Amino acid sequence: MPLIELKVPDIGDFDSVEVIELLVSAGDQIKPEQSLLTVESDKASMEIPSSAAGRVVELKVGLGDKVAQGSVIALVETADATADQSSAAANAVPATAAVIAPVIAPVISQGSSVPPDAHGPSAPATEPSPAAVADANSAGPESAVRVPPVQADPGEVASPANLPHASPSVRKFARELGVELTRLVGSGPKQRITADDVRAHVKLAMAGAAIKPAGKSSGGAEGAGLGLLPWPKIDFAKFGPVETRPLSRIRKLSAANLHRNWVMIPHVTNHDEADVTALEAFRTEINAEQAVAGVKFTMLAFVIKACVHALQKMPDFNASLEGDSLVYKHYWHIGFAADTPNGLVVPVIRDADRKTVSQIAQETATLALAAREGKLAPAQMQGGTFTISSLGGIGGTGFTPIINAPEVAILGLSRTAMRPVWNGTSFEARLLLPLSLSYDHRVIDGAAAARFNAHLARLLLDFRRVLL
Ligand code: CAO
Secondary structure (H helix, E strand, O other), X not given: OOEEEEEOOOOOOOOOEEEEEEOOOOOXXXXXXXXEEEEEOOOOEEEEEOOOOEEEEEEOOOOOOEEOOOOEXXXXXXXXXXXXXXXXXXXXXXXXXXXXXXXXXXXXXXXXXXOHHHHOOOOOOOOOOHHHOOOOOOOOHHHOXXXXXXXXXXXXXXXXXXXXXXXXXXXXXXXXXXXXXXHOOOOOHHHOEOHHXXXXXXHHHHHHHHOOOOOOOOOOOHHHHOOOOOOOOOOHHHOOOOOOOOOOHHHHHHHHHHHHHHHHOOEEEEEXXXXXXXXXXXXXXXXXXXXXXXXXXXXXXXXXXXXXXXXXXXXXXXEEEEOOEEEEOOOOOEEEOEEEOOEEEOOXXXXXXXXXXXXXXXXXXXXXXXXXXXXXXXXXXOOOOEEEEEOOOOOOOOOOOOOOOOOOEXXXXXXXXXXXXXXXOOEEEEEEEEEEEEEEOOOOOHHHHHHHHHHHHHHHHOHHHHHO
């Protein structure tokens, strides 16, 4: 079978453009004009179609590569003997530009016309809230940024300035499924909407439809497909002066993800208290010793370390539900909710099992600072297996944290308080740390959650147990 090289044709003014999407793989049968890949300049993205039919033997470009006219895209085995003119012929097809012209269509300008909020300063479009750390298992450049699509305000109309950013094939795919791209926030670089985003959106819509009570018609967006009453529309100005401010991008993303997780996960929260009297005394002592070195041992760092121990003992809490299976992760990446001026984000301490409390304390401080400055990289918010939300420094006696899908549990920490505790003969003043463990009841039973909290409390009562 003849082999030909498919090359990038004349693509006009673009002399070095980045490959942002591979639309075929080695082994695929392709047809003439079938899109092979999407490239993107700082102005537009476009798809490069094939000029021949055949089987892709080898892809010569990868995601992130820069290509220009004449760059070899793929080696293709073709049955057509006349096509066996090798690279020269495949390259020199004069019709290339003409064939491609209708196919290559600039998708969307990404220049200055995009509103700043659409991209955010450096705030990544990933996992910005406990609930937004979804799909953290995805890997690879194409999925380096994984946020499930977020429904924009249904009333939001796409203006030229906020046209959604997606390649032509994704647009076509969305059109076929009847998905309005303006309702999604993409998970790709620069919030580009990917085919996976469209699929996830459809799945969500289907799940919403599936849980709609029989016999009820919600009339679409009203009641979010749950058969609920429409959201009340009130003219607040009738009652006093008002001011309307748009939600930040992070808040919009986290709101959509929190909502999904709250609706789709049957949450139950187990509350317990850990006696941290000895631990706090130790922490104070060690902090005084380490003050010169500038290391601050935080309660959160100790709790992260203890949680790893508990997660290793009870691996269900470090798993994810996928269809009828549980995926057990043999790594312990612990996310922690960080409050920032723009909303919640969840940086992740990777391999917390291999780090000392001191390293964890320093890393949480560095990550929390980066979060507040909007400087967290997407990778720093990915791959979490369990999340801790600590409100201890602020207050409260307990709360119900929302699980950060696809994780199955999240631990909330509230403010420690000195309380009288009966020791069998008398009351003792003990420092108690409230633990609020929300768990996905599809995966975890109430007894297991109570055991997890009890085990954690034992570890925090006597931290030497973490070494066992
Ligand atoms: N009880 C009482 N005091 C506590 C405490 C607790 N459980 N945990 C921390 N503190 C105190 C600390 O002692 C410290 O006091 P000093 O400054 O006097 O030493 C202060 O609170 C700040 O604590 P810290 O430096 O140890 O920081 P932290 O580890 O508590 O918090 C971070 C870091 C990033 C978790 C926090 O800044 C934050 O953003 N919390 C909000 C998280 C949130 O919003 N969660 C809700 C999400 S919805 O589910």
